[in-house]
């Protein structure tokens with residue numbers, strides 16, 4: 508069963524973005540480098556069309572570098588769009604962001620025409636962490652689960668460069684089934700909104716096809732010939748997720764797999780390529 512998640516009404520955020528967008532020169536969209544397509548909010552694309560866009564693939568430290576390169580090339584080929592990859596270890600990301608924005612809106616510079624940039628991203632993508640880095644504050648209110656921090660502020664990155672945080676929360680909008688699984692696996696949607704076992708099985712299916720060495724190395728199991736369910740069973744057994752009577756606790760096993768993905772214990776993994784994401788959209792397996 509596909510994940511359906513509608514955590515809150517989007518119309519307030521929509522209205523607020525609509526009001527602000529007319530005074531904005533560049534829209535930065537923060538994406539999760541492990542799932543760039545799925546972590547984009549399609550409503551944002553509609554609301555900001557016509558504005559130059561900077562796609563920031565965040566958490567690149569967790570993502571597959573070869574696939575990050577594919578996504579960067581994909582976005583850089585779009586009109587009025589630039590892309591760069593970042594992670595929280597970059598101590599001074601401002602310079603790269605400022606430069607990319609100036610390339611996108613070359614007319615905006617100087618005190619009379621300051622650059623005005625809106626930064627957007629779904630919860631948990633790392634927006635607070637990045638804003639804290641940009642403002643030189645210690646990360647105060649970051650959390651592992653979706654929807655922990657909400658701040659709204661204007662940040663001056665230079666005398667003639669203002670960054671505006673998104674007014675409201677830009678919840679993810681799941682438009683294809685795979686996006687739901689990828690968002691759940693990444694930690695972008697609330698724990699109560701999905702079934703861990705289902706998400707882990709989907710994840711293991713994807714890993715078996717694209718990163719077969721990852722579960723094999725992490726759990727010392729031979730993945731060849733196993734169904735996803737058998738693989739989850741084998742992982743549970745290896746990791747001691749066993750109930751009385753010797754049955755594998757699949758829920759526990761699923762939590763282990765999801766935790767290991769989020770902690771990059773399975774290696775640097777990206778859950779979708781630009782080509783795959785386009786195919787999912789085209790297949791029309793809409794939720």
Ligand code: GDP
Pocket residue numbers: 565566567568569593594595596628629630631632633634635636637648649650651654655656
């Ligand atoms: P927000 O909801 O978009 O404001 O996200 P947060 O800034 O609260 O970050 C969500 C989680 O992701 C926190 O646990 C952060 O420590 C973590 N995080 C943020 N940026 C990065 C990054 O570049 N790499 C990694 N590995 N984790 C990050």
